[in-house]
Amino acid sequence: MNKNSIVSKERLTGWLLLIPALLVLSLVFIYPIARAFWLSLLTENLGNQLQPEFSGLANYSRMLGDGRFWQSMGNTTIFTVISVILELILGLGIALVLNQSFRGRGIVRTITIIPWALPTAVMGLAWAWIFNDQYGVVNDILQRLGLIDLGINWLGSPTLAMTALIIADVWKTTPFISIILLAGLQSIPQDLYEAYAMDGANVWQSFSKITLPLLMPQILIALLFRFAQAFGVFDLIQVMTGGGPAGTTETVSIYIYSTVMRYLDFGYGAALIVVTFLLLITAVAIVSWFLNRLKVS
Amino acid sequence: MATLRDRKKLKLDTNFKQIILWISLVLIVIFFLVPIIWQVLTSVKLNEDISAIPTIYFPTRFTFRHYLELFERRPFLLYIFNSALVSIISTILCLTLGSPAAYALTRLKLPGENVILAGILIVTLFPYVLLFLGLLEIVKAVGLGNNYLALIIPYTAINLPLTILVMRSFFQQLPKDLEDAAKIDGYKIIPMLIEILLPMTLPALVTTGILTFIFAWNEYIFALTFITRDTMKTIPVATAQLGGSTLWDIPYGSIAAATILGTLPLVILVLVFQRRIVQGLTAGAVKG
Numbered sequence: 001m002n003k004n005s006i007v008s009k010e011r012l013t014g015w016l017l018l019i020p021a022l023l024v025l026s027l028v029f030i031y032p033i034a035r036a037f038w039l040s041l042l043t044e045n046l047g048n049q050l051q052p053e054f055s056g057l058a059n060y061s062r063m064l065g066d067g068r069f070w071q072s073m074g075n076t077t078i079f080t081v082i083s084v085i086l087e088l089i090l091g092l093g094i095a096l097v098l099n100q101s102f103r104g105r106g107i108v109r110t111i112t113i114i115p116w117a118l119p120t121a122v123m124g125l126a127w128a129w130i131f132n133d134q135y136g137v138v139n140d141i142l143q144r145l146g147l148i149d150l151g152i153n154w155l156g157s158p159t160l161a162m163t164a165l166i167i168a169d170v171w172k173t174t175p176f177i178s179i180i181l182l183a184g185l186q187s188i189p190q191d192l193y194e195a196y197a198m199d200g201a202n203v204w205q206s207f208s209k210i211t212l213p214l215l216m217p218q219i220l221i222a223l224l225f226r227f228a229q230a231f232g233v234f235d236l237i238q239v240m241t242g243g244g245p246a247g248t249t250e251t252v253s254i255y256i257y258s259t260v261m262r263y264l265d266f267g268y269g270a271a272l273i274v275v276t277f278l279l280l281i282t283a284v285a286i287v288s289w290f291l292n293r294l295k296v297s
Numbered sequence: 298m299a300t301l302r303d304r305k306k307l308k309l310d311t312n313f314k315q316i317i318l319w320i321s322l323v324l325i326v327i328f329f330l331v332p333i334i335w336q337v338l339t340s341v342k343l344n345e346d347i348s349a350i351p352t353i354y355f356p357t358r359f360t361f362r363h364y365l366e367l368f369e370r371r372p373f374l375l376y377i378f379n380s381a382l383v384s385i386i387s388t389i390l391c392l393t394l395g396s397p398a399a400y401a402l403t404r405l406k407l408p409g410e411n412v413i414l415a416g417i418l419i420v421t422l423f424p425y426v427l428l429f430l431g432l433l434e435i436v437k438a439v440g441l442g443n444n445y446l447a448l449i450i451p452y453t454a455i456n457l458p459l460t461i462l463v464m465r466s467f468f469q470q471l472p473k474d475l476e477d478a479a480k481i482d483g484y485k486i487i488p489m490l491i492e493i494l495l496p497m498t499l500p501a502l503v504t505t506g507i508l509t510f511i512f513a514w515n516e517y518i519f520a521l522t523f524i525t526r527d528t529m530k531t532i533p534v535a536t537a538q539l540g541g542s543t544l545w546d547i548p549y550g551s552i553a554a555a556t557i558l559g560t561l562p563l564v565i566l567v568l569v570f571q572r573r574i575v576q577g578l579t580a581g582a583v584k585g
Contacts, residue, residue, distance in 0.1 A: 032429075035431040118563055135350065277427050
């Protein structure tokens, strides 16, 4: 047996090991997206008894004039930007604290992971209970502090509902960011700080000159993951507000879900999926580009 | 004298730092634990105490009614069984498919492996809401509605990227000499994987398996869409759908009890495997 045939035999085995996983991945990830591209060119809704008809780009031109779509895009953007920024700041702070040495560090680290591990849909209920207008504990605390007289209808008024959702999301996903950033902090060599401190640098200087630049890859990775997840946020909103009041917390994902499951408008739902997908891919491409440049330099 | 003053200042500085550290620690612990503790307290309160105004923080009367009702009025045991079943089976499937794939992508120098890896990375970022319509069509076409497979297959798939990335970072750390020695001994790749590498991979498999189990247990949108029969629902969907007899009569106590029971397995996993979870998450996210 010569070397070439050994290599090609190894390759054959390699594909054999790889293909089952690739098949499952294609079935669940690639096919639905590709299918959405095709479905988005059809009209298939209750208006035509769910008989698919080819209608070109009609769904897309409908989207341009669909106020509800634009509102949901706006809501998604607000939710994503605010929650991800808050989570990054808080996550970094927590990672910095957990990177110190103190007694009971293991316990605190364990506690910080717990919210990450719990189901979002279930904990969304817990947060809805906390923000409940009649018996909610937030209202009770605010009343005891004398800040409000009557209970606030948190989930029933536009800005407050969004605030409650963002707080719940920050609670749930900041742990993920802290875990990633803590790992990054631990990989920064300690003598770098010592050398810098010898040159008379203060805490802030060593943070901005050493910690932040060296942590940048982890920050961008966390940002990438969190951005994609926040952009597609579904469980939390479905459980806490259902997109209400009056669509003011309706994100694109909630709109997609009702378009398909409630209005049975499959063609339009598919078009919404395609647009969301393309926006997401563009954003991911931009962040990955930054990440690559960072790795090179 | 100057040195003494310096030392005093230094001591003051470290004291100050200690105080800041402990205040932030207390705040962190409160922020992360309070919503859970609040659910625990709500779950053991009597209904009158739950709806008391002003709020009763620490109840003096306790009840386990809310817990019992979950089993008497609802098939809560079945919900737990459903969640456990789909999570465990999809975890096993995921490890069985993912580890060999990870090995192939680490060692076997396949043409186009970089493209495949990039694809796997991108796919981890897709929100599930982009997938459910296409999957719903498949589920309907194949008649998998209200079938555990309608959850097991997607759960296997959504966890495959993470599994491949974590296992790949494990295989990369493995000394290559071992495999070379095995090959010289006449092992073919697949028997070598099973007889030599598998036992060594066990810790990494446990790490990955914990993560995939958690993700499967927590999944909501597929479970909401593909399973409509009450006795087949999983914990997140069943808990979210616990309702009262009227719109206004929301059973907060039962919801709280369901929250505690449904998340208990995960809390235990975190308490026992904290270190592994952190390892797995960072290997999956950072090294990929």
